[in-house]
Amino acid sequence: MSILFSETEKGKPVLIENGFDYIQERAHENKIYWRCTPCNKQKCKARLHTTNNTICYRVGDHNHAPNPSISGIRQCRSEIRDLCKTTITTHSIVAASIATASTAVLSQLPPINNLKRTICRRRAANLNFPANPRSISEIHINGSFALTKKKEQFLQPLFKPSSFLIDFESGAMKAINSCWPQSSVHACFFHLTQNIYRQVQKAGFTTKYGNDEEYAHAVRMLPALAFLETNDIYSAFEDIGNLQVDFEVATEG
Numbered sequence: 001m002s003i004l005f006s007e008t009e010k011g012k013p014v015l016i017e018n019g020f021d022y023i024q025e026r027a028h029e030n031k032i033y034w035r036c037t038p039c040n041k042q043k044c045k046a047r048l049h050t051t052n053n054t055i056c057y058r059v060g061d062h063n064h065a066p067n068p069s070i071s072g073i074r075q076c077r078s079e080i081r082d083l084c085k086t087t088i089t090t091h092s093i094v095a096a097s098i099a100t101a102s103t104a105v106l107s108q109l110p111p112i113n114n115l116k117r118t119i120c121r122r123r124a125a126n127l128n129f130p131a132n133p134r135s136i137s138e139i140h141i142n143g144s145f146a147l148t149k150k151k152e153q154f155l156q157p158l159f160k161p162s163s164f165l166i167d168f169e170s171g172a173m174k175a176i177n178s179c180w181p182q183s184s185v186h187a188c189f190f191h192l193t194q195n196i197y198r199q200v201q202k203a204g205f206t207t208k209y210g211n212d213e214e215y216a217h218a219v220r221m222l223p224a225l226a227f228l229e230t231n232d233i234y235s236a237f238e239d240i241g242n243l244q245v246d247f248e249v250a251t252e253g
């Protein structure tokens with residue numbers, strides 16, 4: 001019976017034999033104690049002892065079926081781990097590691113996007129990225145990144161911008177208002193028109209918008225409110241509502 005050795009994602013030794021994989025529990029002198037990996041979830045009692053990479057003792061029976069793809073899955077994951085240390089693109093790492101995998105292995109791997117996320121996380125860990133800053137004073141932007149092309153100072157951590165231009169993300173608005181209460185927040189006109197049209201679609205008025213000129217014209221007046229003096233907006237909004245246009249009946253589901 002051949003046994004294979006591999007590693008868990010966290011670098012713990014794994015022993016694979018006949019479709020069962022065991023994780024190293026402890027080592028004493030030249031003896032290593034292994035427990036079946038699903039032992040926590042499925043309460044499997046199977047254990048192995050090895051000396052010099054040879055099984056010398058078995059304890060308990062498995063209470064679950066073996067998985068013949070287990071070594072393929074481990075192999076694939078360890079390839080991904082190794083390739084993470086290179087500069088190969090994330091996409092190529094996934095492609096290379098699944099190229100030789102069997103259909104059975106592929107069907108048991110996490111979805112491609114999850115694999116890609118794991119690769120990015122692992123790479124970030126390999127590169128020893130600094131921890132996320134908890135306050136503005138902890139942000140240190142080094143040399144060249146803090147200069148514009150014209151060598152002017154840029155991205156200074158203790159900046160106090162007079163205004164922000166963002167889309168209509170309410171989370172960003174709240175964050176800006178709390179961090180820079182003195183700054184004014186402007187939202188992007190393009191996103192305003194986009195959001196209004198989304199509401200038209202959501203309310204089931206897409207066909208009406210495409211066929212009823214008066215209706216479409218009235219809807220387009222809504223973003224135009226952005227060009228009025230603040231004091232005039234409410235009354236102008238009411239004027240739009242009072243137009244002889246049928247805003248109410250949705251013509252589609």
Ligand SMILES: [Zn+2]
Binds near residue numbers: 045062
């Ligand atoms: Zn087991």
